[in-house]
Amino acid sequence: MSRRDTGERSGYAGQNYYDQPPLKPSPWDWTVSGYIYLAGMAGAAQTLALVGQQLDRGRYRGMVRNARYLASFNAVAGAVLLIIDLRTPHRWYNMMRIFRTTSPMSFGSYILTAFGGFSGLTAIGELLRGPGPAGRAAEALADIAQFGAAATGAGASTYTASVLSATSTPYWAAAPAHLGLAFGSSSVAVGAAALSLGERSAGRHETARRLDDVAALATAAHFVISRTAESRRRERGIPGDLKASREGAALEGAELVVAGLLPLAAYGINRFAGGRAPALSIIGSLVLIAGGFMLRHGTLKMGKRSAVHPRAQFRFAQPENLPPWERPGRNLRRNDFPGARSGRRRG
Amino acid sequence: MRNPPIEPGMHLDEGELTSGTHIEAGRQYGFFTDTTLCIGCKACEVACKEWNQLPAEEGELSGMSYDNTRALSATTWRHVAFVEQMGPERERPDAMEPFQSRWLMMSDVCKHCEPAPCLEACPTGAIFRTEFDTVVVQQDICNGCGYCVPACPFGVVDLDEGDGKAHKCTLCYDRLKGGMEPACSKVCPTDSIQFGELSDLDRRAHERVSNLRERGMEGAYLYGAPGTPGATGGLKRLNAFFLLLDRPEIYNLPSAPTRPADRIAPSLGAGLAAFVSLTALAAVLLAGKQEWRR
Numbered sequence: 072m073s074r075r076d077t078g079e080r081s082g083y084a085g086q087n088y089y090d091q092p093p094l095k096p097s098p099w100d101w102t103v104s105g106y107i108y109l110a111g112m113a114g115a116a117q118t119l120a121l122v123g124q125q126l127d128r129g130r131y132r133g134m135v136r137n138a139r140y141l142a143s144f145n146a147v148a149g150a151v152l153l154i155i156d157l158r159t160p161h162r163w164y165n166m167m168r169i170f171r172t173t174s175p176m177s178f179g180s181y182i183l184t185a186f187g188g189f190s191g192l193t194a195i196g197e198l199l200r201g202p203g204p205a206g207r208a209a210e211a212l213a214d215i216a217q218f219g220a221a222a223t224g225a226g227a228s229t230y231t232a233s234v235l236s237a238t239s240t241p242y243w244a245a246a247p248a249h250l251g252l253a254f255g256s257s258s259v260a261v262g263a264a265a266l267s268l269g270e271r272s273a274g275r276h277e278t279a280r281r282l283d284d285v286a287a288l289a290t291a292a293h294f295v296i297s298r299t300a301e302s303r304r305r306e307r308g309i310p311g312d313l314k315a316s317r318e319g320a321a322l323e324g325a326e327l328v329v330a331g332l333l334p335l336a337a338y339g340i341n342r343f344a345g346g347r348a349p350a351l352s353i354i355g356s357l358v359l360i361a362g363g364f365m366l367r368h369g370t371l372k373m374g375k376r377s378a379v380h381p382r383a384q385f386r387f388a389q390p391e392n393l394p395p396w397e398r399p400g401r402n403l404r405r406n407d408f409p410g411a412r413s414g415r416r417r418g
Numbered sequence: 419m420r421n422p423p424i425e426p427g428m429h430l431d432e433g434e435l436t437s438g439t440h441i442e443a444g445r446q447y448g449f450f451t452d453t454t455l456c457i458g459c460k461a462c463e464v465a466c467k468e469w470n471q472l473p474a475e476e477g478e479l480s481g482m483s484y485d486n487t488r489a490l491s492a493t494t495w496r497h498v499a500f501v502e503q504m505g506p507e508r509e510r511p512d513a514m515e516p517f518q519s520r521w522l523m524m525s526d527v528c529k530h531c532e533p534a535p536c537l538e539a540c541p542t543g544a545i546f547r548t549e550f551d552t553v554v555v556q557q558d559i560c561n562g563c564g565y566c567v568p569a570c571p572f573g574v575v576d577l578d579e580g581d582g583k584a585h586k587c588t589l590c591y592d593r594l595k596g597g598m599e600p601a602c603s604k605v606c607p608t609d610s611i612q613f614g615e616l617s618d619l620d621r622r623a624h625e626r627v628s629n630l631r632e633r634g635m636e637g638a639y640l641y642g643a644p645g646t647p648g649a650t651g652g653l654k655r656l657n658a659f660f661l662l663l664d665r666p667e668i669y670n671l672p673s674a675p676t677r678p679a680d681r682i683a684p685s686l687g688a689g690l691a692a693f694v695s696l697t698a699l700a701a702v703l704l705a706g707k708q709e710w711r712r
Contacts (some may be wrong), residue, residue, distance in 0.1 A: 088499060088670035089482040091489060097568035098577050102688035115693070122701045131704070158562025158582030165542035165561045173533075173679040175686070176565045177541035223699075229689030238568035239535065239677040247681040251689030259696040278704075285700040292696060378568060381667075388571070388672030393651050396682075 087412045091410060092379035093098055094239055097371075102156040104368040106149040107231040108261070110183065111254060112363065113145035114224030115262025117190060119285070121221035123278075124214060134278055137269040139213065142220060143194040146187035146227075153183075175233035182230055186223035187281070192216035228258035241387040242377035243370070245307040249300030253366070256296055257330065258344060260289035261363035264356035272352050276346060283352050287338040290331065295368075297326040308386030309377065318376050322369030330362025431597035436604050439614045441597050446551035446656035447589065449603060450619040451525055452626060453669075454638065455610035458484055458523040462602035462611055469497065469590065470599035489670075490526060492578035495587035496602050497526045499669055521626040524669050525602070525611055528553070528574045528587035529642060530657035538679045539569035544584070549658060550693075551616070552589035560584050571653070571675035589658070616657060620644075626661060641671065643667045651676025 087093070090379040121139035123131030154163045167184075171177035188279060196213020200206050232254040236247035243250060263286035270279035305311065313319055325331075337355030341348045431555070432442040441447065467474065472493045480486045483500035490497045503520035534553045537545040544559035545566060555566075555575075562582040566575045575586045590600035603613035612619060623640055623686035630638040642656030647666060649655045653675060666673050 083665075083667060083673065085665065085667060087667050088501070089480075089485075091670055092481075092573065093667075093670050093672065094573040095567045095570065095576055098564040111641075118693070118697050119700055119704075120695060122704055126701065126705050156563075158564065158577055159560065160562075162542075162559075165559055166563070168559070169541070169543035171538070171540035171541065171543070174541050174565070175682055176539065176563065180541060218710070225690055225693050229693050230686060232689045233682045233685040234565075235516035237539065238565075238683040239622070239675070239678055240568045241569040243568075244678065244681055246674070247685035248688035251685040251687065252692040255689040255692030256696060259693060259700065263700070281706065283705050284703045285696075288699060288703070289696050292692070296692075335574070374568070381670075385667045386673065388674050388676070390650070390674045393674050393676065397650060397674075 074304065076411045082286050084382070084387055087381040087385060090381055092304060093384040094241075094378040095237065095380050096375040096378040097240060098158070099156060099371060099375075101368060102152040104371040105364070106152045106156075107254075107371075108364045109145040109149040109152070110186075110227040110229065110231060111229075111258030111267055112261045112360075113142040113149070113190065114186065114226070114228030115258040115260075116266055117142045117186075117193070117217070117220040117224040119259075119262055119266060119282070120193075121217050124217055130278060133273055133275055134266050134282070135217075138266060139190065139193040139197045139217075139220075140226070140267060141269075142190040143187070145350070146183065146190050150183060150187065153319075173237075175237050179227075179234060179293075182223055182226040186227045189216045189219035189223055193220050222344075228262075229255045235370065238374075239388075240374040240378045241309055241380075241383045242304065242313065242374045245309050245387055245392075246300050246303040249296060249303055250370075252296045253293060253300060253370075256289050256293040257363055257366055260286050260293060260330070260334075261360055262287060264359040264363075268353065268356045268360075271349060271356075276349055279349070279352065280342075280346050281355045283338045283341065286356065287335055287342075288334055290338075290359060294326070294331045294335070297331075307392050308383070310380070310382050310386065313373065313377055313380060313383060316376060318369065318372040321365065322373050325362050325365035325369050328362075330359060330366050334359035334362065433594075433597050433599045437599040437613045439596050439599065439618070441550070441599070443549035446532060446616040446657070447594065447613065448551070448616050448619060449527060449589070449600075449660070450612045450614070450623045450659060451527065452610050452612065452623070452661045453522065453524040453663065454661060455608040455632065456498070456523040456525055457608055457610075458498055458500055459607060460487075460498050461605045461607060462525050463494065463498060465601040465605035466496045466587075467494070469593070470588070484539070487537070490528070490574050490576070490586075492576035492585040495527065495585075499524045501664070501668055503664075515517075520663075522663060522668065524660065524662070525606075526669070526671075527602070527658050529572055529648075529659070530587075530589055531571075531653050532655050532657060533653070533677060533679075534568045535571055535653075535678045536566035536575050536584075538677075539565045541565060548591055548594075550589070550591070550594050552591065552594070553657075554588045554591050555584050555586060557583050557585075569678050571672060571678070573670075582680070587658075616655075619659075623659065623661060630661075634699055635663070641666055646674065647673055650674045650679050652662060653677055 115136040166180040199209035232251040236241040267282035334355040341351040501522040560583040599613040603611040642659030
């Protein structure tokens with residue numbers, strides 16, 4: 072009865088229930104992918120700002136200021152998007168009713184609150200800083216809050232991968248670690264690109280060039296991660312025809328081109344031209360910022376599609392994909408359906 | 419013995435009369451749905467809608483055998499699946515096995531999992547485990563975030579766009595509180611749906627499987643009882659479990675569901691690792707000496 076002898080990577084290609092969706096798709100739409108994106112950008116910007124603040128206050132003054140304002144805006148806008156997405160929005164405060172470590176949405180609400188709070192403090196300090204004792208106190212406050220903003224920013228940029236992975240949606244659940252790596256690297260790329268744009272617009276090309284390097288490095292990392300994630304998902308039974316769908320093409324386009332080769336090429340050419348083509352850097356950053364949203368939204372839509380795709384779910388939810396101690400061979404009962412007549416692969 | 423003899427002065431509650439189960443807070447209750455006994459009458463669907471005051475579905479024929487309900491939803495908490503199997507060679511029914519000639523019917527319901535992925539995902543605490551070990555959505559707390567919907571490994575929980583809250587089977591929490599067994603199991607004319615204490619149901623279910631196997635139904639197995647398919651991947655047991663005759667997928671059930679919360683650590687850990695190492699590399703890049711000025 073073992074389905075391993077069919078030579079398939081993941082077992083089930085048999086009959087299902089009239090092709091009915093085996094799962095309910097997540098009800099989330101662009102407001103949630105938009106939030107995930109804004110939180111990632113803001114978290115990375117504040118972390119890079121802390122790095123800049125600690126390295127060279129003078130050189131990164133403008134970058135730090137931009138990061139603080141950007142993060143505060145994104146945190147507020149992200150929270151508004153999340154509340155809009157609720158089907159009973161006037162009960163948004165119930166999110167603060169409990170704290171639950173098994174729910175990324177629960178502990179994530181606290182991460183967002185803390186990040187928004189720290190970012191707000193950095194922005195207020197930024198507004199009030201100046202000469203005189205009050206101005207210096209404000210600056211000191213902002214500099215201290217910057218540590219909190221960076222720490223919670225790391226969480227805000229990455230916990231959203233857990234929000235998606237900790238579901239039963241096959242596309243999100245098939246490669247949790249890869250989704251985390253993808254969100255983490257893409258956040259750094261988009262955050263650096265946003266800060267680079269700010270530097271370019273203020274004519275600080277020296278710091279922008281360094282931020283371009285950071286964005287390019289993170290983009291390259293994301294490119295590699297997205298390819299290994301792809302093969303990992305296939306291994307775990309996510310069927311290839313999901314990628315052939317409209318959502319799949321959009322996501323692949325973002326992974327390969329818009330948030331991949333295009334910005335890499337733009338940054339690369341400018342770098343090898345010795346920084347003499349800053350317009351290319353600006354284009355690269357803009358494309359990367361757009362691509363970052365396409366990645367998040369594409370991931371959201373692919374997940375929703377996989378949930379209503381019987382083959383995706385039934386190939387993923389097979390004993391081969393259980394934790395090692397539960398896999399077939401160790402506990403044959405779990406893989407053995409004595410009454411099965413239709414589980415065999417059909418030609 | 420389903421109905422104890424009634425004697426004068428004896429204390430009776432309705433649950434004891436109709437299901438032989440005394441209903442008491444602090445004990446664990448659930449459903450054992452024996453699909454070999456299901457005749458597809460849909461009385462459970464109707465009784466559930468009736469008791470819980472759930473609206474009817476739009477009347478439209480699905481073409482899926484006698485199943486026009488299609489799936490569990492925010493307003494359908496019991497769903498009878500119909501699978502007509504005529505055999506790979508399309509044999510005539512008289513050449514087929516006993517027991518329904520492989521006309522499989524199953525009354526599907528929320529599994530009231532232990533641990534329950536919807537409950538573990540719920541950020542408001544609206545979903546809780548009751549004193550009867552069942553899983554219920556508190557309508558006055560739910561804010562319609564929808565996280566329980568993709569969390570459920572069985573596609574049970576659903577958001578109602580009308581009232582903006584998540585809904586699913588409550589295992590008739592209100593009836594249990596009143597000492598009555600759930601509406602669906604009470605109305606089931608063949609006892610395909612059995613309500614009871616979990617220990618009791620487990621024993622009955624294992625007996626039923628060995629009895630069926632002795633009688634030639636080699637294909638009978640349990641789905642969702644501890645140590646069986648359905649109770650996999652961190653799900654210790656399904657408080658509503660089933661006796662099935664074919665692969666779970668035939669009934670629209672996953673062979674090996676998993677507990678979503680187990681995926682938090684790998685995704686968050688890998689995400690933070692990527693973020694922190696890229697930040698460290700960024701520090702190196704940002705620290706470089708000023709090389710050139712434009």
